[in-house]
Amino acid sequence: MSIDSVTPLNAGGWEAVIGLETHVELSTASKMFCGCRADIPEEPNTACCPVCLALPGALPVPNEQAIEGIVRIGTALGCEINETSLFYRKNYFYPDLPKNYQISQYTFPVAEHGALEIDVEGEPFTVGITRVHMEEDTGKSTHVGDGGGRIHDASHTLLDFNRAGVPLVEIVTEPDIRTPEQARAYGAELQRVVLALGVSDAKLEAGSMRFDANVSVRRPGEEFGTRTETKNVNSLRSLQRAVAFEIERQIAVLESGGTIVQETRHWNEDTGKTSSMRTKEESEDYRYFQDPDLLPLSVDETWRLRAVEALPELPGAARTRFRDAGVDPVNAETLLDNPALAALFTDAVAAGAPGRLVANWLTGEVIAQLRRDEVDVSDTSLSSSHLVELASMVDGGDLSSSAAKDVLTRAMAGEGTPRAIAEANDLLQVSDTGAIEEVVEQVLVDNPDALEKVRSGDMKPLGFLTGQVMRQMGGKADPKVVQQVLRAKTQGE
Amino acid sequence: MADLADLTIAEAGRGLRAGDFTAVDLLDAVTKRATMTEAQLHAYLTLDSGGARAAAEKADADLASGDDHGPLHGIPVALKDNMVTKGVETTASSQILAGWKPPYDGTAVARLKAAGAVITGKTNLDEFAMGSSTENSAFGPSRNPWDHTRVPGGSSGGSAATVSVGSAFGSFGSDTGGSIRQPAALCGVVGMKPTYGMVSRYGLIAFASSLDQIGPFSRTVEDSALLLDAVAGWDRMDSTSIDGDVPAFSGSLSKGVEGLRIGLVTELMGEGIDPQVKAAVTAMADKLAGAGAEVIEVGLPASEYALSAYYLIAPAEASANLARFDGVRYGHRTEHLEGTTEDMMAMSRAEGFGPEVIRRILLGTYALSAGYYDAFYGQAQRVRTLMRNDFASAYEQVDVLISPTSPTTAFPVGERAADPIAMYYSDVCTIPSNLAGDPAISVPVGLDDQRLPIGFQIMAPALGEEVMYQVAAEVERLAGFTDRAPLATSEVVHP
Ligand SMILES: [Zn+2]
Numbered sequence: 001m002s003i004d005s006v007t008p009l010n011a012g013g014w015e016a017v018i019g020l021e022t023h024v025e026l027s028t029a030s031k032m033f034c035g036c037r038a039d040i041p042e043e044p045n046t047a048c049c050p051v052c053l054a055l056p057g058a059l060p061v062p063n064e065q066a067i068e069g070i071v072r073i074g075t076a077l078g079c080e081i082n083e084t085s086l087f088y089r090k091n092y093f094y095p096d097l098p099k100n101y102q103i104s105q106y107t108f109p110v111a112e113h114g115a116l117e118i119d120v121e122g123e124p125f126t127v128g129i130t131r132v133h134m135e136e137d138t139g140k141s142t143h144v145g146d147g148g149g150r151i152h153d154a155s156h157t158l159l160d161f162n163r164a165g166v167p168l169v170e171i172v173t174e175p176d177i178r179t180p181e182q183a184r185a186y187g188a189e190l191q192r193v194v195l196a197l198g199v200s201d202a203k204l205e206a207g208s209m210r211f212d213a214n215v216s217v218r219r220p221g222e223e224f225g226t227r228t229e230t231k232n233v234n235s236l237r238s239l240q241r242a243v244a245f246e247i248e249r250q251i252a253v254l255e256s257g258g259t260i261v262q263e264t265r266h267w268n269e270d271t272g273k274t275s276s277m278r279t280k281e282e283s284e285d286y287r288y289f290q291d292p293d294l295l296p297l298s299v300d301e302t303w304r305l306r307a308v309e310a311l312p313e314l315p316g317a318a319r320t321r322f323r324d325a326g327v328d329p330v331n332a333e334t335l336l337d338n339p340a341l342a343a344l345f346t347d348a349v350a351a352g353a354p355g356r357l358v359a360n361w362l363t364g365e366v367i368a369q370l371r372r373d374e375v376d377v378s379d380t381s382l383s384s385s386h387l388v389e390l391a392s393m394v395d396g397g398d399l400s401s402s403a404a405k406d407v408l409t410r411a412m413a414g415e416g417t418p419r420a421i422a423e424a425n426d427l428l429q430v431s432d433t434g435a436i437e438e439v440v441e442q443v444l445v446d447n448p449d450a451l452e453k454v455r456s457g458d459m460k461p462l463g464f465l466t467g468q469v470m471r472q473m474g475g476k477a478d479p480k481v482v483q484q485v486l487r488a489k490t491q492g493e
Numbered sequence: 494m495a496d497l498a499d500l501t502i503a504e505a506g507r508g509l510r511a512g513d514f515t516a517v518d519l520l521d522a523v524t525k526r527a528t529m530t531e532a533q534l535h536a537y538l539t540l541d542s543g544g545a546r547a548a549a550e551k552a553d554a555d556l557a558s559g560d561d562h563g564p565l566h567g568i569p570v571a572l573k574d575n576m577v578t579k580g581v582e583t584t585a586s587s588q589i590l591a592g593w594k595p596p597y598d599g600t601a602v603a604r605l606k607a608a609g610a611v612i613t614g615k616t617n618l619d620e621f622a623m624g625s626s627t628e629n630s631a632f633g634p635s636r637n638p639w640d641h642t643r644v645p646g647g648s649s650g651g652s653a654a655t656v657s658v659g660s661a662f663g664s665f666g667s668d669t670g671g672s673i674r675q676p677a678a679l680c681g682v683v684g685m686k687p688t689y690g691m692v693s694r695y696g697l698i699a700f701a702s703s704l705d706q707i708g709p710f711s712r713t714v715e716d717s718a719l720l721l722d723a724v725a726g727w728d729r730m731d732s733t734s735i736d737g738d739v740p741a742f743s744g745s746l747s748k749g750v751e752g753l754r755i756g757l758v759t760e761l762m763g764e765g766i767d768p769q770v771k772a773a774v775t776a777m778a779d780k781l782a783g784a785g786a787e788v789i790e791v792g793l794p795a796s797e798y799a800l801s802a803y804y805l806i807a808p809a810e811a812s813a814n815l816a817r818f819d820g821v822r823y824g825h826r827t828e829h830l831e832g833t834t835e836d837m838m839a840m841s842r843a844e845g846f847g848p849e850v851i852r853r854i855l856l857g858t859y860a861l862s863a864g865y866y867d868a869f870y871g872q873a874q875r876v877r878t879l880m881r882n883d884f885a886s887a888y889e890q891v892d893v894l895i896s897p898t899s900p901t902t903a904f905p906v907g908e909r910a911a912d913p914i915a916m917y918y919s920d921v922c923t924i925p926s927n928l929a930g931d932p933a934i935s936v937p938v939g940l941d942d943q944r945l946p947i948g949f950q951i952m953a954p955a956l957g958e959e960v961m962y963q964v965a966a967e968v969e970r971l972a973g974f975t976d977r978a979p980l981a982t983s984e985v986v987h988p
Binding site: 050053054055056057058059060061062089091093095098099100101157159285287288289291292293294295 | 575576577583585590593595596597599694695696697698699701702703729730731732733809810812813816817818819821822823834835838858861862863866870
């Protein structure tokens with residue numbers, strides 16, 4: 001892909017090269033290779049069996065629901081789904097890895113060669129997807145002692161294997177990303193894709209979706225620089241900050257004549273810095289080899305086609321649809337992140353309501369009210385038919401736009417349909433030309449000076465006259481109709 | 494009447510149903526035999542007297558109430574100690590698992606229990622099934638019933654010895670490179686390795702997952718088929734188990750060999766095969782020809798490299814399979830806990846594993862290392878493919894292949910212990926079938942001049958158990974081998 005033309009450079013003419021590895025825990029009923037529940041109960045070691053505890057003699061059996069999930073993710077990311085994919089053993093010793101190898105994939109992952117189109121502040125940008133592969137999660141270690149959870153000062157370590165064996169999908173990008181903002185936008189878009197597919201709850205703060213950021217810097221056109229891998233990034237904001245910090249750190253090191261060490265770094269949310277995690281500099285040898293306990297996994301044509309047919313509307317398509325309906329870019333992103341509001345929007349627009357107006361209400365008054373009350377939209381009485389009715393009342397001049405906002409809030413509170421609310425609260429405005437004409441004529445009679453000025457071409461008093469009419473009508477006249485009538489009466493005679 | 498412990502499974506089954514004796518009588522007979530022989534043989538690591546008695550009593554009660562579980566109902570059967578048994582110590586003959594009582598039964602064990610078998614106990618093996626003599630057991634070696642100064646073969650030496658002396662009617666072992674067939678040959682019993690995937694590996698402590706297969710030891714070919722019938726068939730807990738109908742192997746044993754084409758493997762009759770073994774195999778080949786089979790010589794050229802390939806593939810898989818023994822969740826944990834968790838894991842492993850296991854873990858780890866993978870593990874996999882191709886072309890010419898099971902008869906304890914390569918050579922005739930995933934059986938055909946048994950191997954294509962058993966039954970009939978290991982009761986050392 002051509003990126004040179006748009007490559008944003010950092011201070012000193014450095015270009016950052018960023019690749020992201022994202023782990024997504026699938027919300028399947030059972031674990032990847034055994035029948036234990038996969039929802040990770042609180043009570044430690046209550047969702048374990050011989051297989052996920054790696055007791056002698058136990059064997060893995062793949063979870064079809066998990067394979068379905070990864071095939072859906074791969075399909076949504078435009079990947080080629082391999083007809084045959086292979087499970088490998090990734091060997092390393094760690095106390096929370098029961099077998100001391102992780103079942104993962106190496107050559108022939110489930111899916112590869114895809115792309116995700118993202119939106120960076122209104123600009124489209126494509127991130128290549130190298131591969132999407134299936135693996136299993138580890139258990140959880142808690143280091144107990146004086147060291148504040150650090151392994152070297154711990155007196156002992158507690159192990160919880162409830163998470164061990166939970167299906168994990170790893171999504172690896174090409175080194176296409178160039179800025180912290182793009183990294184964040186990619187993370188956000190991938191999260192939306194996963195949520196749209198319904199294969200994971202993708203909660204960053206709970207660790208069911210997590211990012212590792214590979215960052216290096218170089219002069220444009222040069223070979224890739226030495227990269228570092230930053231872990232422990234628990235939010236989209238942290239992702240952006242961690243990448244930004246790492247770019248600046250590497251530039252500073254290089255500009256002061258130093259060299260970058262290939263290493264794993266740890267993001268510290270409190271200090272806003274990354275720090276070196278591993279002292280050993282040699283790259284780990286995982287001694288990958290094909291797992292003899294598992295047959296090659298075949299995903300046939302029927303399965304692949306079914307995955308394509310079952311794809312829901314993905315965020316990219318939804319974004320285009322929102323914008324085509326007149327929604328401004330910022331509001332479109334807000335709708336993308338609020339599926340329940342997006343659903344109301346979609347239904348209201350389908351029933352003929354104007355997209356821009358409805359989106360403004362949903363991303364304005366509605367969200368504000370939901371935040372105030374700390375509830376979801378499904379907890380309120382708001383329906384798409386309310387939005388349609390409200391829009392038609394505004395469009396027909398029965399309701400001023402400020403009154404409409406009031407009605408909207410009341411509709412959410414369950415006070416009734418918009419028309420009923422407007423009537424009950426005396427909020428309807430008069431757009432009956434006859435009634436307005438009467439008042440206009442009286443006002444013109446009462447203000448001959450103003451009338452004279454307008455007639456001689458000075459339009460300034462029109463505002464004053466409109467105000468007079470509105471006041472006499474108790475604010476319930478449609479100001480547009482009032483102005484029309486005023487113009488007709490002043491020009492026409 | 495003969496001692497009950499000397500009956501075949503088929504005979505014992507008939508007697509049980511005729512009311513001649515009970516399952517408890519059968520258990521008492523093998524227990525008595527064990528008491529008589531264990532001091533010399535050390536075939537068992539654990540005798541589960543309580544569990545066995547309860548199972549035998551239940552078998553009698555069930556039979557009395559008309560609830561017949563089939564041919565193994567009430568039959569005492571021993572299990573190699575790498576087969577996981579619920580509540581009964583399972584060690585794989587390793588210090589690292591000493592005292593471990595599993596919370597579950599492996600699939601084969603569960604099927605045997607469901608078939609009414611009485612599990613007598615757990616038999617000795619080379620640690621984690623790594624060896625060919627049962628000398629590599631952390632709990633002391635087993636001895637050959639025919640000559641107590643010699644090894645019973647391995648790694649399933651304990652299981653072979655129990656059946657040989659009658660301290661079990663049948664037993665099960667695991668065969669990764671010959672670990673059932675070679676000790677069967679050395680102990681003068683029938684030992685059979687099924688097609689890879691025929692018997693679930695769930696609950697078999699893994700040595701080399703792509704090669705391991707559970708199979709039976711018995712005194713007759715018929716008993717072998719009865720034992721296999723009870724455990725064979727698809728298991729949802731083992732992804733590599735074969736999904737499909739399994740015929741009753743005990744059904745087709747008397748068809749003879751008339752019209753069958755039999756290939757004597759040239760490469761397995763060369764140098765390194767003991768002349769007496771070679772002569773016995775040739776003699777049997779002639780008898781088979783006399784019985785109406787067409788016997789020809791067939792080549793398996795890749796078998797020259799099979800041993801080398803095996804000793805890369807098996808250790809490589811083992812290096813990962815044995816990684817779980819780390820002192821964290823079960824088994825031996827070091828008392829030296831001053832360092833990090835990583836130090837604890839490393840120390841527990843160093844203390845818990847024996848030298849042969851450590852040797853193979855190191856070998857396997859090296860074979861999989863970056864930069865060496867292709868030259869070692871990759872190359873070994875290519876040999877495996879060649880081996881399969883060789884078998885495929887051989888089976889275009891013949892129905893089964895024959896060869897010696899072991900290049901020699903039982904060798905003296907200690908003779909090969911210090912020379913791993915000489916020990917590895919014990920499996921030269923058996924390894925090809927493991928690499929191909931094919932079934933093979935060893936049937937005793939006679940004794941050498943030192944009265945040590947000679948085993949005759951019959952190999953068949955994948956899922957060819959029926960024709961394999963068909964030929965094995967004929968070999969058994971033609972050999973007329975009825976000798977039993979001497980019961981040296983006078984030599985019992987009373988403590
Ligand atoms: Zn489990």
